[in-house]
Amino acid sequence: MKFIILSTILAFGLVSARPSFEERSIPAWHPPTRGDLRSPCPGLNTLANHGLLPRDGNNLRRAVVVDALKTGYNFDDALANGLFETGLTTNPEPNATWFSLEHLNTHGIIEHDASLSRADAYTGNNHAFNPSIFAQTSKYWTGATLTPTTMAYARIARELDSKVFNPEYAFDASREIQAWGESAIFTAALGNIQEGTADKNIVEYFFKKERLPVALGWKKQAVPVQNSDLAHITNLIGNVTGSVPVLLTPSENPLRSRGLHGLGV
Numbered sequence: 001m002k003f004i005i006l007s008t009i010l011a012f013g014l015v016s017a018r019p020s021f022e023e024r025s026i027p028a029w030h031p032p033t034r035g036d037l038r039s040p041c042p043g044l045n046t047l048a049n050h051g052l053l054p055r056d057g058n059n060l061r062r063a064v065v066v067d068a069l070k071t072g073y074n075f076d077d078a079l080a081n082g083l084f085e086t087g088l089t090t091n092p093e094p095n096a097t098w099f100s101l102e103h104l105n106t107h108g109i110i111e112h113d114a115s116l117s118r119a120d121a122y123t124g125n126n127h128a129f130n131p132s133i134f135a136q137t138s139k140y141w142t143g144a145t146l147t148p149t150t151m152a153y154a155r156i157a158r159e160l161d162s163k164v165f166n167p168e169y170a171f172d173a174s175r176e177i178q179a180w181g182e183s184a185i186f187t188a189a190l191g192n193i194q195e196g197t198a199d200k201n202i203v204e205y206f207f208k209k210e211r212l213p214v215a216l217g218w219k220k221q222a223v224p225v226q227n228s229d230l231a232h233i234t235n236l237i238g239n240v241t242g243s244v245p246v247l248l249t250p251s252e253n254p255l256r257s258r259g260l261h262g263l264g265v
Helices: 009-015 042-049 062-073 077-088 131-138 148-165 173-190 200-209 227-241
Strands: none
Touching: 042 062, 042 173, 042 200, 062 077, 077 227, 131 148, 131 200, 148 173, 148 227, 173 200, 173 227
């Protein structure tokens, strides 16, 4: 997931006594409590922490998930429904109509090795935010703004590190494109879609706190985010690596097959 705007903390502090419309429209944030389910996906965890998804992270059904994605990130119907369908693939029950955030922890369906913010399943905990792993990622996000180049470098670095230290490392070409899509989705939600950029402070706030970065001046996109937006940013990142000769067309969703984790990486 990737979620961004320039930080104006001082100015915000001067007017914080009168919450903006954006703040008032978002339910209060609370960290998860004992027994609440959470996933490797900061984007969905954030929606649960704000009460846009059930705070316990359980029984996530289509109408609830689609509404949360639209309210929290302004994803359009097609994108939101596609992400819900992806989530269903993690529920082992036949013909499931719901999933939980805990289902997303299953290794090798959506969750994968070389996450930007989580440890590999091989090491034990693949769903909680890992400060050491995220530090590896963020050191490649040089400058105040994330760009397709710095996002690609961070992604490659995480893959190389995981390959060295995880004897069960698995990461094929389809996972590579999925991983680019994961960076694309948080950039589309938080940053500049056309340029494929995002404010580093906002992205780091989002990952570390699993909280919508309203306090830093962020607002959700004015125009609904579409699959074509994800494809555009995915291509920008993929072009930096040069490892895939044929990239996505605007009609293709890089998260379609197994990319809900892209809301967080």
